[in-house]
Amino acid sequence: MSRQPSDKKKKKATVQKDGDPISLKALAEHLGLSPTTLSLVLNESPKASSIRADTKKRIFKAAREMNYRPNYLARSLRVQKTNTIGVLVPELSDGYSAMVLNGVEAELSKAEYFYLTASHLHREDLLEKLPRVLAERQVEGIIAVDTPIRFEPSLPVVNVSGHDEIDGVTNVVLNHQHAAELGIGHLYNLGHRKIAALKGQEFSSDTIVRWETILEASRKRGIEIDAKLVVQLQGDSPSPEVGYSATKSLLAAGEKFTALFAFNDISAIGAIRALEEMGLRVPIDVSVLGFDDIYAAAFHNPALTTIRQPLFEMGSIAAKTLLNRLSGEANGDIASILSVEPTIIVRQSTARVSNNGN
């Protein structure tokens, strides 16, 4: 990391003036009025009805000219409302969290809310500490994304992909049963009977439900997924490497299969690389089915067939739900589960089972 001194030429872009902040008290003094009057007028309080129109004009003008900005700390302290929520994620760059956050933010910004993000990196100490620190910072509620709840929720909590029922926590989840039906159904209809699977990491909230629904959907069709054809993803890197190594070890075991149901698109991409390195062509020799439908899925080679999860929507539902609870409109009937529907996007990575293969 090198360093260059400024060479003093400035490109002054379009810029708006912005002096040092001035307090309400100082502004009031400047105008020869009391802070009370300014506060009433600037907040357009109904109690400002008795203030003369010209006085109001003077106040607004001065506020603009002196660039008055109310101190949010002071205001929040007084009115006991911060317009801020806390967001817990495993890690920011894992794609999944970022997509959900995008939906969260879209909704929050409409309501003039801000949020503090905290990554727990699956560490138990952080899972306990972060909610506490966020509460100290007076967040009004918490949105957790793919995060186990390790604290007594003293605030309203909405958990995206949460599966534990906890008092005060609303879970926003995918209809996993439907997802499994779509996925296994698709593979089954293409003639696949020997299906391998990449199971999610231990720490992922969806791992268990996803796996159980897949087993159920298979059993329903009379196929039993062989335990030897299942590998669990290891490590928390957001890279396809995780799926690559898992698939490598699956292949090393030597068991035959005609389709692979990956835990997500990222691991599916890694899996494809592993398969091709073994000389297996996708989808001719092995069909690969992803999960999520990330941006890259459609453009991968081969384009991924995948179960689409509406992550942005899940984020915005989470935010809407939390805001609704905060506004008190949800009075009493707090839903414990809100579920969204998956869709299957059929592309090039799955195909009818071939007879030459296995």
Place this chain on the structure above:
Amino acid sequence: MSRQPSDKKKKKATVQKDGDPISLKALAEHLGLSPTTLSLVLNESPKASSIRADTKKRIFKAAREMNYRPNYLARSLRVQKTNTIGVLVPELSDGYSAMVLNGVEAELSKAEYFYLTASHLHREDLLEKLPRVLAERQVEGIIAVDTPIRFEPSLPVVNVSGHDEIDGVTNVVLNHQHAAELGIGHLYNLGHRKIAALKGQEFSSDTIVRWETILEASRKRGIEIDAKLVVQLQGDSPSPEVGYSATKSLLAAGEKFTALFAFNDISAIGAIRALEEMGLRVPIDVSVLGFDDIYAAAFHNPALTTIRQPLFEMGSIAAKTLLNRLSGEANGDIASILSVEPTIIVRQSTARVSNNGN
């Protein structure tokens, strides 16, 4: 989105107790002491030296038992320090921002800082409003990521990939000249002379520098990039679609080329799809060079040769620099530019120019 009522069975996970918050005053009353004493003791102030050890013990014990948590708003208001910074990004799910943010967060959390994230979506109104709102919320400084500065920086600002020199703004940038040398040099050495390029979107901070350094590096080697071989990316979707359509229109123009230097890996992935749809094989007929080295780059088919940008590091440098300025240790000598070095990662998407081709 369907909705299921709670069925009252609870999995009580490991949970720590957490009553309703108690104020310092209430705790003091409970102990028959003054708030001052508690504050001095709890903050381990040197002025607490005259407080008896057993009293201290009593205080700590009560604080723990009653689950006392200092109200951050009140404290921050008093000490005029929020331990919070604002982060401006174009959009969260674009991969680039998320990677940088990851580095930012890693550094900030070490210093017990939190951050408020705000997405401006390239909208001029938000580019002006958000910094103001963040300042109202008393953030101590701002980190902008790939974001034009449209405000007079009344706070310390660090801009990742900023290229305008503005008073009070430190830019953390890639050494673009070196990046262009690596990229063009690599293609040149493989024998490529007809090089096409995908230029970044208008709004992207790096677009101009990247393009100028590429032109310079080409010229230096005696090749002039034909204006007909340059297409600018359009639209702000974080999907490869952007690179796909740009490449389509490039191909439609009919001009021949043996290599394509994409603006980033995402657009490179889209480009590859477009090329292959036209029957052009990568890298046999056309070499494709990406930029960034996102997680998926190594696992794409073909694996992308790309110019690696240390995004996580750029984020952590930005955070370190800002924290340093905030601590006052940087007194005076504020660097206006901090640059980091790119590296080239050679994989499968580039190859020696073929003679059968063009």
Place this chain on the structure above:
DNA sequence: ATGCCCTAGTTAATCGATTTACTAAAGGAT
């Protein structure tokens, strides 16, 4: 016995808003 210092705290001001309760002056009704 007087002054001084030390111990173990407390009182009150402050950060910057909001909000309840109040008031001085003018105008109108009786």
Place this chain on the structure above:
DNA sequence: ATCCTTTAGTAAATCGATTAACTAGGGCAT
């Protein structure tokens, strides 16, 4: 002339901490 109302504001309490300035009481030296 007196009372009431309206107008146009102001004073002071409050949110929950931190912190500068102070004090009551005991011990010690001279």
